[in-house]
Each structure stands twice: as structure tokens, then as C-alpha cells.
Ligand SMILES: Cc1ncc(C[n+]2csc(CCOP(=O)(O)OP(=O)(O)O)c2C)c(N)n1
Ligand SMILES: CC(=O)[C@@H](O)[C@H](O)COP(=O)(O)O
């Protein structure tokens with residue numbers, strides 16, 4: 001195993017020998033060709049240039065073979081093959097710092113830094129992360145997969161190199177054209193360009209797309225620059241990068257290793273802020289990806305590499321929450337002419353593509369710019385529209401201040417639809433949407449709904465769109481919606497609390513969203529233990545419904561279950577409301593730990609957090625009869641008491 005890692009970037013605790021450690025896996029080793037000889041960047045640098053196209057071909061075959069078997073970001077990595085090879089031939093990672101923006105395009109970087117064996121368990125629990133991971137390698141720096149941060153890291157890394165006198169070490173940030181539309185990236189550009197004495201190298205991986213073609217004035221400008229031999233929009237007129245203090249090298253063919261190496265060596269020698277504009281093709285070299293009109297196979301599930309299509313699975317899959325939202329948005333669009341829809345460069349993944357087709361004048365893609373999306377929504381709402389901002393829950397984190405101070409402070413009717421809320425699974429810690437219930441739950445005047453099934457999703461979307469007294473949120477996970485769960489009763493009026501089952505007063509089980517299913521299953525198990533519980537679904541989980549406090553008063557215990565942080569979310573709010581009402585009913589909150597949860601299967605991660613029905617049963621039993629799990633005993637109150645007027 002070659003270990004040419006001279007001086008690890010300070011954070012690494014590993015030695016070089018473990019630098020290329022790959023998680024234990026059943027990785028099949030590559031036994032022929034050049035790839036088996038590449039165990040680190042040093043091996044790559046010893047390859048004769050004439051063999052590099054051959055290596056690139058092997059890497060492409062490796063990517064298609066492995067990622068089609070596990071799922072992952074195939075298109076972005078096929079587009080970054082030559083770029084990654086050139087980067088590791090010109091710069092000496094980890095002595096030089098190479099940062100990947102978003103990190104979804106870092107598979108080739110991992111292949112070249114000794115982790116080929118981990119790809120059989122890519123994005124699986126205990127397996128290789130789909131993003132850079134400092135636990136995997138000293139070559140990995142940034143694990144956060146939220147876009148548009150790499151240039152800020154580069155600025156910080158460069159300042160630290162300067163302060164520590166490491167003027168012979170380089171900082172290279174690889175950023176996509178999509179990520180460059182993020183406000184944070186532009187804040188960093190403003191700083192990097194103003195520091196001629198603090199060189200950082202921006203490698204712009206420009207394939208013209210995020211998922212869909214990248215939008216905005218910057219995208220148009222880049223399209224002009226991409227034309228061969230056109231380094232500026234008009235002869236003699238500096239391009240945006242030169243105007244902001246950078247040297248500009250490009251456009252460079254992002255699939256010509258020699259040209260890339262030449263430009264990177266030139267950039268390295270300049271010793272000043274410089275942008276290397278590499279023009280690439282997302283999905284390069286694999287027909288099904290290059291020809292994928294939707295998103296060039298940006299992210300794929302398991303598929304047949306020969307056809308690029310998913311394997312035939314008998315029977316129709318139940319609808320995903322995303323597809324249910326997509327369908328209802330076309331209904332809402334037709335019924336509510338004041339409704340407009342906003343996406344941050346993810347029309348397809350958030351389910352807005354059909355709405356965009358049907359109502360093109362009322363659909364806005366603002367680029368990977370969630371903060372702008374929300375503040376723009378505030379502007380739209382100020383002027384009489386009802387915006388629906390659809391994004392992944394985790395990406396809403398960065399727009400918190402806009403939700404708080406631009407939307408809620410003005411009590412504006414903006415609806416946030418948060419997909420991937422709760423545990424997502426294979427994308428790991430920076431993608432689990434586990435923060436929204438706490439973050440948004442603290443916003444005055446903002447209402448949060450969590451549908452338990454398709455019918456409630458449709459109901460709650462319409463209720464949200466019909467609410468014009470302030471912001472609303474509808475949140476659901478990365479999953480297929482289960483079968484409808486009927487409610488025998490609804491307490492507290494049309495937007496009240498659904499009573500799903502009622503078999504006693506020993507515990508009130510409050511289910512948030514799709515956890516209604518596991519909670520009902522737990523209630524059935526608890527009845528076998530002689531424990532009678534009531535299961536309710538608040539539907540609107542924030543602010544706390546007074547009906548929940550009344551129900552709590554009629555039970556010996558309250559247990560809440562949410563696919564979000566266990567503390568500070570819905571359960572905590574219910575406990576506070578009960579205490580404020582002078583109740584002494586104990587409240588036990590079930591939810592996710594205040595930790596960064598790794599990648600894995602959603603169901604497994606939920607179970608590990610105690611949110612599957614078995615764990616919920618055990619939690620209730622433990623709370624009802626501490627220390628004696630599972631024993632059947634009469635209810636402490638004898639027969640279930642008839643409770644306040646609704647038994
Ligand atoms: C803040 C944030 N918003 C949205 C996403 C989802 N996302 C992941 S990759 C991607 C597109 C990135 O486009 P680009 O930077 O051009 O990279 P490419 O995939 O084209 O190589 C998006 C929108 C994200 N990771 N972070
Ligand atoms: C890198 C990124 O942020 C997205 O591509 C994300 O991985 C998509 O997640 P889903 O696969 O859940 O749509």
C-alpha cells in the first residue's frame with residue numbers, strides 16, 4: 001500500500017498507513033488493469049501520462065459497476081474522472097488541501113486514495129460514506145454535503161496556511177456550477193478575490209447543470225465563457241472572476257487530462273487567487289447517464305448497468321410522499337391561482353416538476369439558494385401570492401433566519417413543504433432532516449403539520465394553503481407513504497387531533513406523522529400486556545393543540561414519538577404545555593438523539609433510535625411499569641376509566 005502522504009493536514013489522527021483504510025467490507029478487489037496498482041496519489045503520479053486515458057476508462061467502468069449495484073451519485077462522478085486524476089497528479093494531498101463542494105462527486109477521489117475496496121458497501125451502514133469522511137482518510141476534509149461551502153473552507157484553510165507560514169502548500173476548492181449559485185459561495189468569492197497574497201485555487205467543475213440546467217445570470221455568464229476559446233463575455237471585457245480579483249484560466253476541456261494538468265500547474269505557479277474553469281459533461285462516458293434528460297443520473301438507485309434501468313420489480317411500489325405531493329400540487333395549482341411554487345435547484349427531487357410544466361409562470365427555480373428562495377417567497381407573499389417553498393428539510397436549516405425574520409415576523413402566508421424530513425438514510429448526517437421540528441418549532445406564529453398518510457397529506461396541504469395568518473410547514477420523510485390510517489374521531493374541530501385508537505388511560509401515545517403506524521402497532525402489543533393506551537395524531541404538531549393537554553389530563557402517562565430530535569421538538573413542547581397547565585402527568589419523549597447519525601437504511605436507523613414499534617412498546621411498558629418490562633398486570637386504575645366526554 002503506497003503511502004505518499006507527507007504531512008497530514010493537522011486534523012488527521014491517523015497515520016499514513018491507515019490513511020487509506022477502508023471500512024471493513026466484502027469489497028471485491030479489482031485484479032486486472034491499472035486500478036489495482038493505484039493505492040494512493042503517489043501511484044497515480046508515477047503512471048506515465050500515456051496510460052492515464054486507460055485509467056480513466058477503468059475508473060468509469062468501476063463507477064458504473066459499483067454504483068449501479070449500490071445506488072449513489074453516478075452522473076456527477078462520471079463527470080469528475082479526469083478532473084480528479086489531474087488534481088491528484090498536480091497537487092500533493094493531504095499536504096495540499098483539496099476540498100470538494102457538496103462532496104457527492106468525490107467517489108473518484110476516494111478510488112484514487114485507496115478506498116476502491118469499500119465501494120461494495122457504498123452508503124451502507126458501516127460502509128463507505130457517499131461523501132468525504134475524515135474517519136476514512138486524511139485526504140478527506142469536508143464531510144458536510146450541503147452545497148456552496150467549499151470556497152469558504154478554502155478561504156479559511158488559506159488564511160491558516162498563511163498564518164502558519166505554510167506558504168508552499170496549496171488550497172484547491174472544487175465547486176460545481178450549481179453550487180456556485182449558492183449565496184455562501186459568492187460571499188467566499190468576495191473574500192478570496194480580495195486577497196492576492198493568499199492564493200486559493202478554485203476549480204469550477206462546470207457541466208451546466210445542478211439536477212436540471214443551472215439557472216440564473218451566473219449560469220448564462222458561464223455559458224458564454226464555456227464557448228471554446230472565449231475567456232470573457234466580450235473581447236477585452238473581463239469576466240466575472242477577473243472583475244473580482246481572480247486570474248481566470250479557461251475554459252478547459254474537463255475530460256482532457258493533459259489540458260487539465262497544464263491549467264492546474266499554471267494555477268499552482270501563479271501563487272494568487274485563480275479560477276480554473278473546467279468544462280465537463282455530467283454522466284460522461286456512460287450512455288444512459290449522458291442521455292438522461294432529467295438529471296444525467298445525478299443520483300440513482302440500484303439499476304441494471306447494461307440498460308441503465310432499474311431491475312424489474314414485480315408489483316407496483318406504494319407511492320412515495322414526494323409523488324403524492326407532486327400530484328396534489330397540480331390540484332392546488334388549479335384551485336388556487338395565487339399559489340406559486342419555488343425550488344432551490346431541485347424541481348424533480350422535490351416533486352415540483354409537474355407543477356412547473358402545468359403552471360410555468362407560477363414556478364420559480366432560484367438555483368441552490370435556499371435563503372434567497374425563502375426571502376423571495378416573503379416578497380411574493382407581501383404582494384398577495386401564497387408561495388409554496390419545497391425543499392429537503394435539512395437544506396431549510398440555512399434559511400432559518402429568513403423563515404423567522406423575513407416570513408414569520410411579517411406573518412406572511414408562506415408554506416414550506418419539507419421532504420426528507422427525519423431520518424433519510426444513505427446520505428448520512430448532513431442529510432437527515434432531523435432539525436426542522438426544533439428549529440421551526442420555535443418560530444412564533446409558524447404552524448407545522450406532519451401527515452401520517454396520503455389522505456392527511458392532501459388534507460394538510462390544503463389546510464396550509466388556506467391559512468393566510470402566517471407561515472405553515474408540511475413535513476414528511478424519504479419513504480413510501482403507507483396505507484391510509486383512518487381516525488374514528490377528530491377532537492377540536494376540523495384542524496384538530498385525530499384519535500386513532502382508544503383502549504385505556506394508562507398512556508396517551510402521541511404520534512407525529514408516519515410514526516402513527518408504529519404507534520398503533522405498539523398499542524396493539526401493549527394491550528397484550530394488559531396496558532391500555534390511547535393513540536392520537538395531532539396532524540398540526542406545532543403549536544401544541546389544547547386538545548392534547550386535555551387528553552393528557554385524562555391519562556396516567558404521555559409518550560410522544562417523533563422522527564426528529566428527541567429534545568426540543570414536539571414532545572418537549574407538549575411536556576411544556578402540560579406543565580404550564582399544571583398537569584403532573586409524566587411525559588416521555590421518543591425521538592432522535594442529539595447526535596450526527598451516520599448513513600444506513602432508514603428503517604434500521606429509526607429502530608436504533610427507538611422509533612420502531614417494538615421499541616415504542618418497550619418504552620411505554622418501561623414507563624408504565626419501570627424495571628419490569630413485558631409483565632402483564634392490571635391497569636393501576638383498574639378498568640380503563642371513561643375519560644372526559646369522548647370515551
Ligand atoms: C444547500 C443544498 N441544497 C441542495 C442540495 C442538493 N444538491 C446536491 S448536489 C446538487 C446539484 C449540484 O450541482 P453542481 O454543484 O453543479 O454539481 P454537479 O452535480 O453538477 O457536479 C444539489 C442541488 C445540497 N446538497 N445542498
Ligand atoms: C448530494 C445531494 O444533496 C443530493 O443529491 C441528495 O443526495 C439527494 O438525496 P435523495 O437521493 O434523497 O434525493
Ligand SMILES: [Mg+2]
Pocket residue numbers: 176177178205206207208209210
Ligand atoms: Mg453542475
